[in-house]
Amino acid sequence: MTVPSLTALLDLLSGELRDAAATYTRRLSDMRGYYRDPEAEARLLADDPLIYTYGESFAPEVEGQLRFGSTIIQPGRVGDEYFMTRGHYHARPEAGEVYLALRGHGMLVLDRRDGRGEALELRPGTVAYTPPGCAHRAVNVGDEPFSFFSVWPANAGHDYASIQRDGFSLRVVERNGRPTVIPARSAP
């Protein structure tokens, strides 16, 4: 099989990826139960705010092939918890992922199956590597859209179910006007 070359245009200032093979929009109603404060979630659902948009390229799900995409997370919070992506493990635990932050102020929350979590700060130009075996979630902790470009093995696959069931071991919340990383078990 000959795979064609491919070009797309990424707006380096906004993070918008034109020519994406697939685009997705996630509103709060698409991620019920992900935030720690059910009452704040219920109040916000009346407006059902846009949380993030996402575009990605296509490449066959074969070893060695790569896909790339961009994600733009809106600024905002559900209660004290910053807007974030759902987050996932790769279905193939050996698959890593590279992030390049383009705009705004974000965090990358990583979790390992053994419960060891960490949070990396992302500013424009930060390149972050999610090593194999880590769940990963991006969080917008600033007051403007936070966007990043990412690249992952095309055969990585996605495991969203583990996160939906267990969540991450860390959450990023606002405390005295500043983003603060807390254990997920803390009371709202």
Added chain:
Amino acid sequence: MTVPSLTALLDLLSGELRDAAATYTRRLSDMRGYYRDPEAEARLLADDPLIYTYGESFAPEVEGQLRFGSTIIQPGRVGDEYFMTRGHYHARPEAGEVYLALRGHGMLVLDRRDGRGEALELRPGTVAYTPPGCAHRAVNVGDEPFSFFSVWPANAGHDYASIQRDGFSLRVVERNGRPTVIPARSAP
């Protein structure tokens, strides 16, 4: 084996990658015989100009792991041929590579083992995908440094020898002040 997470800082304006695990500098004397015009090469060797610099991250050479790097190619020509990288195939032909152009004006020249070549134009924000099985070389066709960020499977490996022996099927030269793609067999 637990692989640690990793962050590095990429200057989105210049393309410079700080915190690289390894950096390389390629002067003309490091790539003798790559350009089409031996007399122009010999004349320039007196100054031995810097052609490009390159920095990359480390990740184990294992399936699913990814490495990333940045390349900055200086503006200039050897005779009528624009400054360029040596170019390589991946030793593992199934490995692709993603490029994100950051600054300047460049081209990505691709070649397949069957001799089918193509050249893709790269402007800031262009994302280009080198599919599996393609040799790839970047060329600076502008008057300022051309830089790009790239991501590839950590186990891709490099085959520089095929290019050193056979070259690419296409070359990028200046004609009437404009970058022009010509078959490599053309006379200087």
